[in-house]
Amino acid sequence: MVEGIEAEVLGWFIGRIPEGWFTQPPELTMDRDEILVVGRLAEPSLPEGAAPEARAEAVVARIQRFREETRPQRMRIATEAEHRFGRKVSWGVVCGDRRELFTVLSVPVMTRLRLPERQTLDTLVEAGVARSRSEALAWCVRLVAKHQSEWLAELREALVRVQQLRQSGPELE
Incomplete structure (x- = not known):
């Protein structure tokens, strides 16, 4: 069970992230400098028997599309969170077996x-x-x-x- 500031931050993000972005509540990882928000994307549907290479490319394309299409909203949410919680916000996604983080801090x-x-x-x-x-x-x-x-x-x-x-x-x- 998540308690304290982590619960507050998780609740805030769950309330701010648009419905349909992720298939489940996001995973949050925090330290004193950064909040990393990682959500799970729905896997792309491919025809039965599709080659593993096609599946891998579809996952990469799904992640790229999400990153490009949600950038303005993610930036707006991050700015609000940074003011509220005093930490930078970074984003990432998991799709299939691929995990990709977008612009994380290097402190x-x-x-x-x-x-x-x-x-x-x-x-x-x-x-x-x-x-x-x-x-x-x-x-x-x-x-x-x-x-x-x-x-x-x-x-x-x-x-x-x-x-x-x-x-x-x-x-x-």
Whole structure:
């Protein structure tokens, strides 16, 4: 169950998104900078026995059409949400097995690294895995997220529980 600000934001978007855009309520992902709204599009109907390539192209075309046709309304909704919630809004869709995000934020994050950590990033750059230390660090974060996804999910659940306990605890005067 979604609670707190996430529930408020989800309810607001459900109320603002036009009927028929998505086949189910959108998925929201939030942090202190951004709200990512991802909706599921209806899959295109193809003749029985259509080739997998035709299906893949139809999905890509459905996503492109949605992006182009809804751009003005999505921008208007995003502007309202940005004023209301103080966060940038990004959009994305899922159609079939394809997930595509439109113009998401790339936020700089300041960090201090010692020589061994910098050498790791520089090795990734020198090997051509990344173009810069910044890109190498983002690659490392994605790698941890991929290989430690279960642990990160448990950690997020624990943080939600901590937040709930804080809210239900005694009030300080």
